[in-house]
Ligand SMILES: [Zn+2]
């Protein structure tokens with residue numbers, strides 16, 4: 215196809231201000247593929263980016279880090295995947311040369327934000343996928359299995375984040391698992407825990423979202439107190455200090471706690487009796503993002519039909535209606551979990 219000179223994109227123009235604009239269509243640079251975006255979702259982190267609190271983002275900025283599409287052009291030096299391949303996108307691209315990248319932990323790349331080293335945090339430090347087209351480094355692409363739709367493929371990054379937290383927590387078959395937080399990633403984690411053989415999965419959350427969680431858990435609860443000290447593994451994806459405290463208290467003695475929610479600075483954890491951790495013999499682990507190509511393993515589970523992300527995609531809008539989509543997501547209208555934009559529809 216011949217590429218249009220201009221495309222429609224969401225642009226965060228300056229902190230607190232966005233617009234849907236016509237901007238030049240990107241041309242893929244060496245090692246990048248141009249992706250025609252089919253489905254692209256809004257995430258809570260986009261609020262931090264718009265607010266201007268995310269260091270590393272420069273305005274004007276095209277956001278979007280949860281997306282899928284089809285490859286339309288390959289940049290210089292790239293011979294695969296073939297044009298037309300359907301792909302999901304992973305967010306973190308490391309420099310490939312630093313100590314963390316060489317360990318496979320490119321989410322912790324020591325050259326974060328330094329574009330000249332090849333580092334990219336898609337939708338954060340470089341342009342993302344809330345646009346008709348996005349230029350994506352080849353190492354961030356996951357070829358979608360045939361049975362995974364483009365809509366579901368937009369969950370590539372989220373599923374990897376959730377699976378990585380469970381892998382950090384060394385989930386074993388037959389264990390009891392609690393997920394703190396009934397948002398998108400929490401509900402991915404609940405489903406993945408079930409798919410990996412957890413005996414019981416209990417989701418802790420609040421409001422309308424918790425109602426949706428019922429389909430993905432053995433039990434949903436609003437008050438954690440009666441369950442303190444009972445779970446083999448607790449994973450937290452709510453991002454508040456309350457959630458962190460609950461997560462630690464929910465673990466049984468000798469259990470594991472994975473805190474994955476608060477990715478920004480400024481949330482302090484206080485009010486935990488140290489003996490809960492020390493005498494409780496707890497493993498308390500932080501988890502950020504999705505290294506080691508874990509998203510590829512998550513896509514395999516998605517392809518097997520073990521995970522339902524369609525029910526978590528609660529709303530869809532064409533790209534020009536971004537401002538409606540944004541309000542639906544940020545105000546959690548109708549228990550919104552993920553709001554999807556469809557850039558190829560008008
Ligand atoms: Zn996200």
Ligand SMILES: [Zn+2]
Nearest residue numbers: 309312315323
């Ligand atoms: Zn690196």
